[in-house]
Amino acid sequence: METMISLERAWELVSQKIHPMATEKVHLSEAYHRILAVSVTSPIAMPPFDRSPLDGYAYVASKADPTPLPLREVSEIPAGTYPVRELGQGECAKIFTGAPIPVGANCVVRMEDTESHDDQVLIHRPVSAGANIVHQGEEIQKGEIVLISGTVLNPPSVGLLAALGVEEVTVYRRPRIGLLSTGSELMEVGQALQPGKIYNSNTYTLRGLLMEVGCDVKVASFVPDRLPETIATLKSLQDMDAVVTTGGASAGDYDLIREALIGIDCELLFWKVNFKPGTPVAVGIKGNQLYFSLSGNPAAAMITYELLVRPALKKMSGRRDEEEVFPVKMAGSFGKSGKQRRFLRARAVFREGEIWADPNYAQGSGVLRSMIGSNLLVDVPGGHGPVQEGETLCAHWILSEGEL
Known part of the structure; x- marks a missing residue:
């Protein structure tokens, strides 16, 4: 020993x-705050089709388009439906956020930049080809690694897996x-x-x-x-x-x-x-x-x-994150000195883009109250002498698992 x-x-x-x-498989609904044991690859592209990011009109844009541009509305495409009619020159489809781009269309113009009467649509600000289209796989390609092993499955990552249709994940016990x-x-x-x-x-x-x-x-x-x-x-x-x-x-x-x-x-x-x-x-x-x-x-x-x-x-x-140690400036002093290394509880204070550590709490070994509000441990080397306000020491975060 x-x-x-x-x-x-x-x-x-x-x-x-x-x-x-050891590892085990769990349903996605039970995966919150678990540690991923096997990296996840996407079974689909995200988005799975070319889609519109806004409400507007899909049409076939060309460099010769006049301003304003008159078009005829031939279909309507709500989110969750799939268009079957191909658009030709001079035609448009009323489209809503998240809906698939119809065949033939190469752009979407904002609803606010148009005027419509019956099936006639006047585009006051025509757009160029490719405008306002989120292409298939633009966010995630099929087969792409989306989460690596050792990742903490927080709500956004669980939501991402749900969006990809992943039902079960392999996690550490x-x-x-x-x-x-x-x-x-x-x-x-x-x-x-x-x-x-x-x-x-x-x-x-x-x-x-x-x-x-x-x-x-x-x-x-x-x-x-x-x-x-x-x-x-x-x-x-x-x-x-x-x-x-x-x-x-x-x-x-x-x-x-x-x-x-x-x-x-x-x-x-x-x-x-x-x-x-x-x-x-x-x-x-x-x-x-x-x-x-x-x-x-x-x-x-x-x-x-x-x-x-x-x-x-x-x-x-199975977590892969490392303990981060970083420099901090002291926002207060600590009068004791000694041969032994000491860790001071402190609160992080941000000043002009820098992290300062405020140690103005009781520092006794039995003072539990001092841990409330403390989110840093400041490393004072043995034989350092009294800590002076403004000097730079090393620290790391504590009590920071609220992000889990």
């Missing part, structure tokens, strides 16, 4: 042990994640708070984060700081793809989670990662099942989740 390692080394050890989920909070100080919400106790918030926070990234979550009842109960509860989660625990991860007499993991024959990959807050994180593996042991401090647990657990679950789920 390695100890007090860098975040990069921790991710290297974890990523080597990740196995992608949702990871099944076990969630366990430990600590003799914990009480369930809804009970009267007893002296020396705190409410169990981590289960609720982490359950939401796990659901947000597309996991099916099994929540175990929290356990006190006693080894037999902890081992028994961990064993009840051994059918999960991964387990996330909070509490009992440090080095005190009542921090038992590492001993409990060893008690279920779990191999510990590492303990302690060299950053704040959230240093006492441990990760183990048993077979293909990963165990993430996070700090019991709420904000520390969330930050460690964002830095280590969420990327692991994304890779496990």
Whole structure:
């Protein structure tokens, strides 16, 4: 087991042990927020025929057309119908948005640029050949790859598949994640708070984060700081793809989670990662099942989740997006300095096309309220010294799964 390692080394050890989920076919109506496992090629062209993008008149344009141009209306083409009459010179068809272009026609003029009386149409502004026609396959060609594997199937992508007539897609199975909070100080919400106790918030926070990234979550009842109960509860989660625990991860007499993991024959990959807050994180593996042991401090647990657990679950789920790191300018200062790397919660502020990070929130490891409104983690290197307003550091987005 390695100890007090860098975040990069921790991710290297974890990523080597990740196995992608099995795949399954689902109906399109059940595909929202699933991860595509097999790229989709279009079975049809889009649009499937030459169509009109507006209400107007389709006709045969030529360079010799006078202004205004008199034509005779010989047919009407609503959307959803298919024209059978071919247009000749001097003829036009009244056409509506989305309707197919009739044979013979080579343009569409806007309704607003015409005047009609009975079957006579006067075009005040004739158009040239090719005007206002959306050609077959202009958006998508038949056989073209429209969505690649690893794509999150959000509502627009599901709508696109529906427009192409795709009924089923192959997706990765949702990871099944076990969630366990430990600590003799914990009480369930809804009970009267007893002296020396705190409410169990981590289960609720982490359950939401796990659901947000597309996991099916099994929540175990929290356990006190006693080894037999902890081992028994961990064993009840051994059918999960991964387990996330909070509490009992440090080095005190009542921090038992590492001993409990060893008690279920779990191999510990590492303990302690060299950053704040959230240093006492441990990760183990048993077979293909990963165990993430996070700090019991709420904000520390969330930050460690964002830095280590969420990327692991994304890779496990088959997602192809990478964690983006980018420069930000600091919109406020942070007075503490130290040898250890630190991640500051911050809110993104946009100024003249640049991203600024406002860290003006409490930064303690247990301050859960500071995560509300924070959407950045700012990376302050070890030994950096106090953060000054206006300086440039690196950051990445957090709590951004609302686009799923």
